[in-house]
């Protein structure tokens with residue numbers, strides 16, 4: 142049984158065809174079966190004109206012809222047609238099934254590889270291209286097996302058998318027919334580079350269009366709020382029209398390419414009728430032989446036509462495979478350590494101490510974002526990070542979750558450099574709750590347990606009770622079975638945050654990082670979220686990026702960032718008393734006007 146869930150994609154080779162064939166290796170026996178069926182089918186096709194030739198020359202064009210051998214030939218012809226039909230049906234079914242299994246494996250490899258790539262890849266690569274890679278490119282690749290490979294085997298064999306039959310029947314006429322082969326090669330050589338370029342253009346334009354659609358669908362709310370529909374439609378058209386033109390151009394060249402062979406085929410039949418007709422006229426061949434030859438020439442061009450049509454399929458599958466291979470060939474910039482630090486939380490429990498040790502970081506070398514950050518966070522502390530927009534707060538937590546590696550210094554958890562910890566393990570220790578909580582199509586319960594079957598409904602209910610999410614869930618008609626849409630449109634921001642807290646309780650990370658979302662909440666929801674946050678923060682180190690500084694009133698310590706540097710640290714009261722940058726932020730902030738306000 143082929144490896145279906147392997148995490149290691151097959152190494153892309155330089156030649157796309159070789160790369161594809163590597164995927165076909167586990168199915169060698171199936172392909173051998175297909176070849177056997179193809180041979181059977183082809184033999185039936187070659188025998189048919191021969192039977193007609195025998196019927197004409199031996200029984201029809203002779204004096205006192207008898208009917209019974211003709212009837213026998215008729216039945217034989219019928220039986221052979223039936224065998225050919227069955228062989229053809231079965232070969233198509235087997236190869237289609239093999240092709241789909243191979244492509245399923247390619248999709249698994251591709252998707253799991255994309256999942257393993259580091260954040261910088263997603264920032265520098267278009268989502269549309271990745272969607273096209275997984276969805277449409279892999280479908281085109283499947284055509285390599287279901288159409289092209291089948292065609293090469295079937296049509297290649299037909300050509301050989303038909304050529305052999307013609308040479309056996311009359312070698313002179315057979316050789317004359319072979320003259321078309323160099324012409325076929327010449328036409329293919331002329332069209333090939335052009336078609337390759339054309340297919341490439343179509344695929345890239347399609348990716349751009351899909352990327353645009355994906356981006357717009359996720360940002361539809363903003364588009365409508367800012368009345369950007371018309372502008373976006375125009376932008377869409379700017380991409381749609383070139384895509385249409387590329388498709389039309391591709392179609393035009395495909396037709397031109399295929400019709401060239403049609404023309405060549407018709408010319409060959411006409412030539413054979415003329416040359417063979419002359420031979421019949423001079424009695425050097427019988428009329429039945431001429432009939433068989435004309436049939437064979439037509440049979441010869443059928444596979445040529447099919448091959449040329451499938452040659453287009455080959456080209457587009459090759460381009461799709463090249464595109465998929467280029468993703469598979471990308472290594473994640475962040476690699477797991479080898480060997481990783483031997484964590485064993487059951488024997489040596491983690492405490493959750495976090496140290497930033499002279500950390501500097503830049504997304505691009507010329508623009509430093511964080512500079513010389515040092516923070517010591519004791520286990521179980523509740524820490525706030527404050528700073529103006531763009532100060533580097535989110536970047537700081539991205540480094541702790543190791544979405545990026547520090548440029549200088551080190552981040553340690555319980556004294557272990559996070560680069561020594563496997564990323565899977567690190568993400569079990571450090572959970573990040575973003576402002577924008579990701580929800581998936583599924584029930585509330587599914588979204589809290591994150592589709593892990595080992596978590597019972599009782600555990601989910603308990604987590605929701607602790608965080609206070611159960612209050613709103615119980616009010617819903619279907620409670621925990623309420624179906625959620627991917628963007629959680631049927632829940633408020635505060636409710637989504639509470640679900641995220643319940644998730645966190647079940648994940649039970651030692652360190653919780655929260656990109657706080659209370660800035661946009663009304664007072665009642667804010668209180669609910671604050672309460673949930675205090676519950677979820679119990680027994681774990683919690684780092685909160687506060688957009689609403691009142692969240693930090695009870696923090697054990699607040700680190701204040703300005704332009705990527707820590708400029709102050711202390712408790713809320715200490716920082717206010719210090720009357721520095723933080724106090725200035727508090728005074729500047731509109732929220733300080735709230736009656737519940739800060740100091």
Ligand SMILES: Nc1ncnc2c1ncn2[C@@H]1O[C@H](COP(=O)(O)OP(=O)(O)OP(=O)(O)O)[C@@H](O)[C@H]1O
Nearest residue numbers: 264504505510528529530531532533534535536537
């Ligand atoms: N992926 C990225 N690539 C390049 N630059 C980035 C990236 N993410 C953030 N930056 C830049 O890094 C700087 C710090 O951004 P960051 O998001 O960390 O700030 P922040 O303090 O969290 O801001 P906010 O409060 O608005 O969320 C900004 O100048 C931003 O433009």
